[in-house]
Amino acid sequence: MRREVPLAITAIVGFTLIVVYFIPHPPFNHFRNFFEDLFFIVAAFAIWLGCLNLLKVNADRFYFKRKGWPFAIVVWFGFFLMVIVGFWDGRGFMNPGTTFYYLYDILYYPLNATMFSILAFFVASASYRAFRARNKEATMLLVAAMVVMLGRVPFGYYLSSWLPEGWRLGNITDWVMDFPQTAGQRAIMIGIALGIVSSSLRVLLGLERTFASGE
Amino acid sequence: MSFLEKLLAIDRRIIFLFIAIAAALPLFFTVKLHIEVTPIVNNVYNALEALPPGSKVLLSMDYDPGSMPELQPMAESFLRYCFLRDLKVIIIGLWPNGPIQANIALEEVFKDEEVKNRNPQYGIDYVNLGYTVGNEVVVERMGSDIPATFPKDYTGNKTEDLPLMKGVKNYNNIDFVYNLSAGYPGTYEWVIFAVDPYKIKLAAGNTAVQAPLVYPYVQSGQLIGVLGGMKGGAEFEIATGKPAKAVKYMFSQSVTHAVICFFILIGNFAYFATRKKKGS
Numbered sequence A: 001m002r003r004e005v006p007l008a009i010t011a012i013v014g015f016t017l018i019v020v021y022f023i024p025h026p027p028f029n030h031f032r033n034f035f036e037d038l039f040f041i042v043a044a045f046a047i048w049l050g051c052l053n054l055l056k057v058n059a060d061r062f063y064f065k066r067k068g069w070p071f072a073i074v075v076w077f078g079f080f081l082m083v084i085v086g087f088w089d090g091r092g093f094m095n096p097g098t099t100f101y102y103l104y105d106i107l108y109y110p111l112n113a114t115m116f117s118i119l120a121f122f123v124a125s126a127s128y129r130a131f132r133a134r135n136k137e138a139t140m141l142l143v144a145a146m147v148v149m150l151g152r153v154p155f156g157y158y159l160s161s162w163l164p165e166g167w168r169l170g171n172i173t174d175w176v177m178d179f180p181q182t183a184g185q186r187a188i189m190i191g192i193a194l195g196i197v198s199s200s201l202r203v204l205l206g207l208e209r210t211f212a213s214g215e
Numbered sequence B: 001m002s003f004l005e006k007l008l009a010i011d012r013r014i015i016f017l018f019i020a021i022a023a024a025l026p027l028f029f030t031v032k033l034h035i036e037v038t039p040i041v042n043n044v045y046n047a048l049e050a051l052p053p054g055s056k057v058l059l060s061m062d063y064d065p066g067s068m069p070e071l072q073p074m075a076e077s078f079l080r081y082c083f084l085r086d087l088k089v090i091i092i093g094l095w096p097n098g099p100i101q102a103n104i105a106l107e108e109v110f111k112d113e114e115v116k117n118r119n120p121q122y123g124i125d126y127v128n129l130g131y132t133v134g135n136e137v138v139v140e141r142m143g144s145d146i147p148a149t150f151p152k153d154y155t156g157n158k159t160e161d162l163p164l165m166k167g168v169k170n171y172n173n174i175d176f177v178y179n180l181s182a183g184y185p186g187t188y189e190w191v192i193f194a195v196d197p198y199k200i201k202l203a204a205g206n207t208a209v210q211a212p213l214v215y216p217y218v219q220s221g222q223l224i225g226v227l228g229g230m231k232g233g234a235e236f237e238i239a240t241g242k243p244a245k246a247v248k249y250m251f252s253q254s255v256t257h258a259v260i261c262f263f264i265l266i267g268n269f270a271y272f273a274t275r276k277k278k279g280s
Helices: A004-022 A027-065 A069-092 A101-128 A135-153 A154-160 A169-204 B003-008 B010-026 B040-047 B065-084 B098-109 B113-118 B136-140 B187-198 B211-219 B231-237 B243-279
Strands: B057-063 B090-091 B127-132 B176-181 B203-207 B226-229
Touching: A004 A027, A004 A169, A027 A069, A027 B136, A069 A101, A069 B098, A101 B010, A101 B065, A101 B090, A101 B098, A101 B243, A135 A169, A135 B243, A169 B136, A169 B211, B003 B243, B010 B243, B040 B203, B040 B226, B040 B231, B057 B065, B057 B098, B065 B090, B065 B098, B065 B113, B065 B127, B065 B176, B065 B203, B065 B231, B065 B243, B090 B098, B098 B127, B136 B187, B176 B187, B187 B203, B187 B211, B203 B211, B203 B231, B211 B226, B226 B231, B231 B243
Parallel strands: B057 B090, B057 B176, B090 B127, B176 B203, B203 B226
Antiparallel strands: none
16 A cells, blocks of 8 residues: 555546646646645655755764864854844744845845856866867867857957858857757757656556655 | 876865865955856847736746856846846745745845836735645646645745735736746746747746756747846846946856866866877
8 A cells, every 4th residue: 555555646646737737627727726736835845855854964974073164063053043033023924134044135136146156267177177189079169169169258249350250259159059069969968858657657557666665 | 197188187185275265265356257148038028028017927936056156147147137127026946945045136126216117016016926846746736726835835824825825826827927047846847838838928037057058949939038047147137228237247157168168278288289299
């Protein structure tokens, strides 16, 4: 029963939603709304689960003095600071002028943005080492990358403005993005979609059971 | 070790230093740059221009501060455009940070004199319905019932009581959807769960990393257009006749791209020169 019930629920919900996609009319659409509302409830519990898990993992790290344990204190402090301040501010906690908004603006906002900005440095360093014209394929990649990098900024216009319209870096960038790039993306997307269809069918038909029983 | 070999094994901290200077220094200067509006951005602008005043547009803020340098200028230029054109904006977030990012953008937009003169009112000209957990299921559920998906706005007002939301039941009552996305859930989910089943008009603003992934949807007509990265944001600002942050930041991005290209070129020069030397 522990295995059959989850498999049955998965199959019923999955096939119902597939039917609703093609027949979005009563009574099927009511089933869809019902399942979606259930999903919201489960997802809301998942947020609680995520929070508790975050706290537990960091409590363990602190208690057993694992590597980086001082950061666990920062996580606990940051978590409770924002939660308490959020509750203190009440329903309008996201409004400008609240303490939550202030902390978000002066702490979370710049910290998060900084983490993402660091990528620029790694991308530059990696580009220097990786973009070498070692063979034909690497040369094509290198040329395309250089053209798109310059063509995507006004600097590219000034470099190539003397060329006839259609041959400037911006035009070539648009061509690279619209044709070779899009063709590659489309091939990847179709491949992924076929993979999703096949693995979804396996789950719905009960052939793939690892999610339910760990087998 | 020769100079060229040293160049090949250059300490990455030197590259970091150059990039830091290239990215930061231009921010202190205002340089007027030539920015062409590409067709993919112009499509978005034309679709918005075709909307009559009073049309209802849905703005889905699906990003967090990590993508703020690219997407926040897009949010600001879109909101500014909507208020000046008297388009009614319904803001939601598939990411928990989305609604507060919208408030930050609104605070910035309200500093604009023209917007100030229009005096947009909460509940009448714009609403912020907040965040609902559920990712793509939220997009799907809105197709049948928006007030059921967002029963209250972010301050706790009942959605159905907000004047702007009167008569807004599902996507049939929304004239245009604009998605600012930095990943999952984002533009993919809007295309799959809203454009295909409900035939909504969708345009997107994406990070430069994500934009190439959604290009196929533009060619297939599922997306009206895409604002790709800061360049897309700058193009939209030019198209709307209100150059702002993205246009200003383009100088910094231009110099940074040029420095990266310069390093790639000298890296290749050193690579070939040392290879030739070894060969001889």
